[in-house]
Amino acid sequence: MTVRQRHEVAEAETWDLRDLFRTPSNWEAAVEEIPEILPEVTKWKGFVTESGQSLRAALTAREAVMVRLQRITHYAMLGEAGDAADPENQERAARASSLAASVHAELQFIDNEIMTLDEDTLDEFLLEDRQLRTFERYLRHQMQKRAYQLPDAAEAVFAGMGEVLDAPYGIYERSRTSDLVFPDIPLETGGTHPLTYNSFPEVEASQDTAFRRTGTDVFYGALGGYESTYAAVYQTEVRRQVLEARMRGYDSVTEMLLMPQQVTPELYHRQLDTIFTELAPHMRRFARLKKEVLGLEAMTFADLKAPLDPDYAPKMSFEEASRTIVEALRPLGPDYGALMERAVSERWVDYADNAGKRSGAFCANPYGVHPYLLLTWHQSMQDAFTLAHELGHAGHFALASEHQRAANVQSSLYFIEAPSTLNELLLSRYLLDHAEDERMKRWVLLQSLGTYYHNFVTHLLEGEFQRRVYALAEKDTPLTAVRLNEVKLTVLREFWGDEVEIPDYAGRTWMRQPHYYMGLYPYTYSAGLSISTAVMKRMQEDPDTAEQWLEVLKTGGSKTPLELVEDAGLDMAAGTPIQEAVDYVGSVIEQLEHAFTGKDE
Known part of the structure; x- marks a missing residue:
């Protein structure tokens, strides 16, 4: 039994990242575009809380940038989740992480200015601007955090160091x-059985007691290193x-x-x-x-x-x-x-079993596209419960995305x-x-x-x-x-x-x-x-x-x-x-x- 490489996996078993970006070149272009559209948000610096309309405009502009950034980071993250051993996937993931950190730092001023608002003024803004009410939960939550807010310069440092802190x-x-890397599991009948991080759940659930116990010893023994x-x-x-x-x-x-x-x-x-x-x-x-x-x-x-x-x-x-x-x-x-x-049916799900794939299962939700699901299929009815x-x-994400704004x-x-x-x-x-x-x-x-x-x-x-x-x-x-x-x-x-x-x-x-x-x-x-x-x-x-x-x-x-x-x-x-x-x-x-x-x- 050998573990397949990503290029050996049938396309139908993998997710279709083209719904995010048709090609890696399109992704590159989107990355380059982010600095160009940031001024649409940063122009509100110092004016975020001037009125209910300016507050809504600043939040809406930031939301548009964050939705684009989300597509960029998901494309990179999902690529690496499918095959973390691929150097190109590693590089894209690192670049996306760095870009996200810099954008968050650049736009931190919005939250800082929101926290200067008092409750009465916010209530007035919400009363005057009905469209601003779609941001109300976010705004109320930010107000709750005000007591724990650091000086603006310190908050900017935190935001700018996001990549390092994460x-x-x-x-x-x-x-x-x-x-x-795990050693093979020795078998009582002679020979060995390959062991990977993703295949260990099969070992844990094996009906062969000797194999299960030996495999568990091997797995945790390797972790000890x-x-x-x-x-x-x-x-x-x-x-x-x-x-x-x-x-x-x-x-x-x-x-x-x-x-x-x-x-x-x-x-x-x-x-x-x-x-x-x-x-x-x-x-x-x-x-x-x-x-x-x-x-x-x-x-x-x-x-x-x-x-x-x-x-x-x-x-x-x-x-x-x-x-x-x-x-x-x-x-x-x-x-x-x-x-x-x-x-x-539309390849939202990546269920292949290949080397370098992230273990476990998750669902990612890039707003405005559709969710992406990752798991590893072992031809078992038990896998149906994970799916x-x-x-x-x-x-949940799809319905919420359809009926709610990104925030x-x-x-x-x-x-x-x-x-x-x-x-x-x-x-x-x-x-x-x-x-x-x-x-x-x-x-x-x-x-x-x-x-x-x-x-x-x-x-x-x-x-x-x-x-x-x-x-x-x-x-x-x-x-x-x-x-x-x-x-x-x-x-x-x-x-x-x-x-x-x-x-x-x-x-x-x-x-x-x-x-x-x-x-x-x-x-x-x-x-x-x-x-x-x-x-x-x-x-x-x-x-x-x-x-x-x-x-x-x-x-x-x-x-x-x-x-x-x-x-x-x-x-x-x-x-x-x-x-x-x-x-x-x-x-x-x-x-x-x-x-x-x-x-x-």
Whole structure:
């Protein structure tokens, strides 16, 4: 088995970046054009808040530049995501990053001048200029940040150094995709099996216990050769955030990172506390079930993702999965279905498996074009859930882009994972309803549990790790590889208790997560899934809920996350959706216990 190079991949398996720019030459021309159009914005320097009309004109001009810049950066970023080993992709990505930093620095004056406004004057502007109201959420948010604003010169330095300040994430990604090399996995039958970063999920989910455990040892052993470097990179990222929070006068770095999400520290801590405490007993019960069914002498860290029905692994092509997902999402209406059909048929999705490709999955949203989705297809029905998830992001972004101006498309991270996880839940429901035998139903239940495992366990434990890391960083504790490993081990062992043997190498799990370079992102997966679980329940009780949900998606980021949740008919502040989602996980595990052992409790 050899890993294909990018040029060996069929075009149909890759995304079509020509929708952004027809040729690299067109991209070059767009890069050259940016300095030429900046004066349309900079001419407002010193006059941004002169009137409501000047404020709207300055914001509109900046928005036009940022939309063009977004296309430029996405073209470069997506090219590198598809093949980070390509020197041309690397060069374009570096140039785009540098250009973005310089533009942000050049246009920082707009936010600086907005923060000189008082609330009464802003209210007058909004009353006088109806078109300015489309920027109201942005303006209100900027006013909230005023208390933490630095002098203009300092803000200009921060903006101008964006490329440098964001370097830890770039270094981490470049290392993961280009430099990280793994030895082959030795096989009991002789010979070896190749191992890459992107192929490791297949190893984790292998039905061969010896191969799975050996492959996990090899993977984390190889990571160990990079842990000091990765720790230094991650510590730089965390240290930068802590220092900035102190400079700006925040009570904590957590408060600073939550402000863009428009979420209170109380809600953040409750989300983590509730799930970490209430979910653990359910998952330990699942670990016991897996140990019993697989006949394992011990349940180890390497067995957590082992298939519970190892002889049953339905295969599915990308084309078949696409058709199935479109059918599964019919409850969301014909227009949403047509959007999904476009995504899978018009090369919005890059699902090839090739060397140099970024691991994991994501959905990018260049405004005015269409979303782009990345994942790696392994011909498994399980991949269909990843595709459904990313299509959920695509549907959300596309609807918001259609109904909102660019400044109002992006919703809070606290809400962002709700549309994606709802699609997974709808796919599970569809497959359960159309399963032809009990074994298939059992498999679908396992995949449904997999949705919760990924968002409620994997990302929840990452969120808890982050919380503890920031607590250490606030005390200026050095974040060495040894200390980071210890923190991760403690989190894993506290959650799984005595039901799972957690070896020391599992402490390196933190090295696998790029989300740590995206602020307080990991915990938001559990928030999104709590919301989508409640919405799914309401949809089953009242089909009209689907139309209400689509209206929420069209709202984009023009409202706060709790306002969006309220528009969906939920009350996140009460905490009920979180507890309901945890209880649902328990019910799925009970069904699996009955399906595999015949036991009823």
